[in-house]
Amino acid sequence: MKLNDTRRALMLGAAAATLLAACATTERDARAVLEQSDRAMGAGKLQTLRYAGRGAGGIFGQAFIPEQAWPRVAYMAFSRDIDYANAAMREEFVRTRTQSTGGGALPPLGMGDQRAVGLVRGTSAWNLAGTAASAAPVALDGRIHDLWTTPHGVIKAALKNGGTVRTEEGKSLVTFTEPGRFRATVWIGADGMVERVDSVQPNPVIGDTRVVTRYSNYRDHGGIKFPARIVQDQGGFNVLELDVTEVVPNAPVAIETPASVAAFTETVTVEKAADGVWFLAGGSHNSVAIEMKDHILLVESPLYDGRAQAVLAQANRLVPGKQVRSVINSHHHFDHAGGLRAAAAQGVALVVSEPSAGWFRRVLANPNTISPDALAASGRQAVLVPAAAPLHRIGDETRQVEIHLIGDSFHAQGYAMVWLPKERLLILADEYTPGPPNAPRPAQVNPNNLNLVRNIERLKLDVDRILPLHGRMVPVSELMAAVGR
Incomplete structure (x- = not known):
């Protein structure tokens, strides 16, 4: 028995040596x-x-x-x-x-x-x-x-x-x-x-x-x-x-x-849009924080972990005792969805359009093994809440929030905009990005802008201001001027 054990050990040792030699040869x-x-x-x-x-x-x-x-x-x-x-x-x-x-x-x-x-x-x-x-x-x-x-x-x-x-x-x-x-x-x-x-x-x-x-x-x-x-x-x-x-x-x-690039850090500016509603800007992509009865509802967690974490931290400072518990995603394009993993890492529920929910469920379960992200470090799994098409409501005694799908868009399918009926505020992504203040009207009407106007009219939304997820907060009159109204 001992002899057999010795032979087996020698054979295993020789195999290991051969394998190591092969690896070294492979590298050479x-x-x-x-x-x-x-x-x-x-x-x-x-x-x-x-x-x-x-x-x-x-x-x-x-x-x-x-x-x-x-x-x-x-x-x-x-x-x-x-x-x-x-x-x-x-x-x-x-x-x-x-x-x-x-x-x-x-x-x-x-x-x-x-x-x-x-x-x-x-x-x-x-x-x-x-x-x-x-x-x-x-x-x-x-x-x-x-x-x-x-x-x-x-x-x-x-x-x-x-x-x-x-x-x-x-x-x-x-x-x-x-x-x-x-x-x-x-x-x-x-x-x-x-x-x-x-x-x-x-x-x-x-x-x-x-x-x-x-x-x-x-x-x-x-x-x-x-x-x-x-x-x-x-x-x-x-x-x-x-x-x-x-x-x-x-x-x-x-x-x-x-x-300026070497010294760059993510900056989040805060502009009050209405009581309990804040426009979070300071970068290429904006977010909107909405105070609910016992938590903060965030619209958009964009780009990547760094931007999303800065936005979440700022939103969590707005109201003592109230933290972000849900994020509404406008659509699946990677610049607008790039911060969802960071939100999920903090236990925040992700409200996504029903047509894209299955895709989000699959891709957010994929690993980032090359450069592990915040979600990987947290050990959590993303919690998804499909927003029922074409209208999904979130509300309590504090306020009502509506999620509408934008119909007939050239930009994306399953494309959501957020409507605050009491405040008459419309939050949306790329369907409309305001130009600089006092810029001349475009020579050609952007079909995405025109489609947004059609959706506003179809839904009978009495919009006062638009909080775009790119650019500055503007009165709805600027959109109407852009389409020649």
Whole structure:
């Protein structure tokens, strides 16, 4: 018996040693594969890079209906300027809608284009409007991912982080993790070219999010190989199909983090809209706090944990002894739903439209393993309250709150607005965003604005003021002026 035990122990020990040796060999082999690719593509000679092109894509997180493909756009111009040494990137594009439905900060179909500039350096992300910089912390993970999953960036990142390799379909597949940001598997062909990157990145709505990026038709640019075609899917649907028309290796790139961005913290301003009703602004997305008999009802928990936690903290300070117990979500687009996990982490019930409730139930149960969020840390599960369509009422002796679905919207299906009948206040998201004070009337009537007016009239709402979830609080007369009334 003892002899058999000894033999078994020796066999197990030998197996373990073999396994450890195999793992070590795998790591050495991964580095050899990466170094061969580095030489073949010229990555080691590349400090900066500019590439540009035209194509098509989809607006991530802005589907008209949950689980539908992202709304399609055409890219008239798209460029990236990358500084690998300083982990910095500038992305600039001009795009226009090619379908009428869905969200995103673009004009309606046929009414113009969207021009945007987004940047990242290190752990700061920001947007530019002219020369004005605004911090964009919700974009940080995505931009870091896009920087380090470029064909040369992914080789540099894998060499820095170490990984393992296996062979599949005649390709070398190297898997590595950029801690706290993404996990990736790089498909490298026999010629050393990066053909594909399968990655997983965190998302404040759907948790771990799969991304597949394909590179093809490599061309030589002074010893630097770069693909002429880039195709990327995110969350199961296409976001980019780019035909590359310009590649400039080691181009001059100067990206410095603005002082205002480096010093950014979430700020929540409070403006009283009526007795027991507060307009919470101070960022790109607003919320509204409503005092009920024994708690606070919050309309909208947007963007990501950081913004949502700041809004919840401010709302909880408004009335001594009353805390936020429920959040009403306007719709499923990711910028408006990105703070729901943070609310759920505090035990707050999530009131969502009945048509989107099943989708929310599924995605809020997804883990965020790459960068665990507040919900993961809390150990709680999201509690959902479907708002019965087309009208859902919440009330007590303090006040009545009505949730109406906006009919015939181009923006989203299952799209809610909140009506306070006593105060004559209407709270809504993207169907109407007021322009600057005293701005001239738009040359073309925005069909979303016109649809909102039709809904107000259909429901016979006697609106005094609009509390938009973007922009400033305005009298309803500004909406009417925008549609030519």
